[in-house]
Amino acid sequence: MDTLAHAIYGATLFSRTGLAGGGRGPVNAQGRRIALDWTFWTALGLGLLPDIASIGIYFTNSALNGEGISFHALPAYVFVLYKLTHSLVVAFIGLGLIRLFWKPLLLPALAWPFHICLDIFTHSLGRFQTPFLYPLSDLAFNGISWWMHPWFIRAYWGLLLLIWLGIVMARRRYTSKAKC
Ligand SMILES: [Zn+2]
Numbered sequence: 577m578d579t580l581a582h583a584i585y586g587a588t589l590f591s592r593t594g595l596a597g598g599g600r601g602p603v604n605a606q607g608r609r610i611a612l613d614w615t616f617w618t619a620l621g622l623g624l625l626p627d628i629a630s631i632g633i634y635f636t637n638s639a640l641n642g643e644g645i646s647f648h649a650l651p652a653y654v655f656v657l658y659k660l661t662h663s664l665v666v667a668f669i670g671l672g673l674i675r676l677f678w679k680p681l682l683l684p685a686l687a688w689p690f691h692i693c694l695d696i697f698t699h700s701l702g703r704f705q706t707p708f709l710y711p712l713s714d715l716a717f718n719g720i721s722w723w724m725h726p727w728f729i730r731a732y733w734g735l736l737l738l739i740w741l742g743i744v745m746a747r748r749r750y751t752s753k754a755k756c
Pocket residue numbers: 626627662691695
């Protein structure tokens with residue numbers, strides 16, 4: 577799944593502006609609407625994290641040094657970072673630490689393991705397979721190569737659109753009920 581879709585899926589499922597906000601949406605404990613919902617931006621960022629903190633570092637580095645960017649000449653460290661950021665073992669250790677130190681971050685942080693779960697089924701075996709049990713095992717699933725199937729890309733973007741339509745409609749119904 578493309579990186580932008582990962583970010584938006586994360587924010588859609590694990591922020592108060594998205595599905596996790598239920599019928600009320602981004603409303604705080606005092607009933608006030610939160611204009612800048614931090615859970616939205618955090619879930620968006622953590623949905624990006626696995627790709628940004630691996631391939632993204634290399635791309636940024638190459639761009640800053642004026643070097644050409646190529647998927648065929650990736651240095652070894654990118655694959656080490658890719659394995660670490662695409663491991664459910666590492667992600668759950670991260671979630672455990674978050675739960676320990678700042679519990680409110682736990683909801684948007686779920687965007688990270690969700691990214692991995694999507695990658696497990698949308699990457700086939702090869703350089704970018706998803707080693708979800710790393711470093712315990714290099715086991716990976718032979719999923720669909722999303723970049724080779726335009727219909728699949730249309731399907732997951734279409735599904736996002738449907739989810740947002742559902743959220744908007746549910747919130748309208750909630751607000752009109754609250755007025756009665
Ligand atoms: Zn990824």
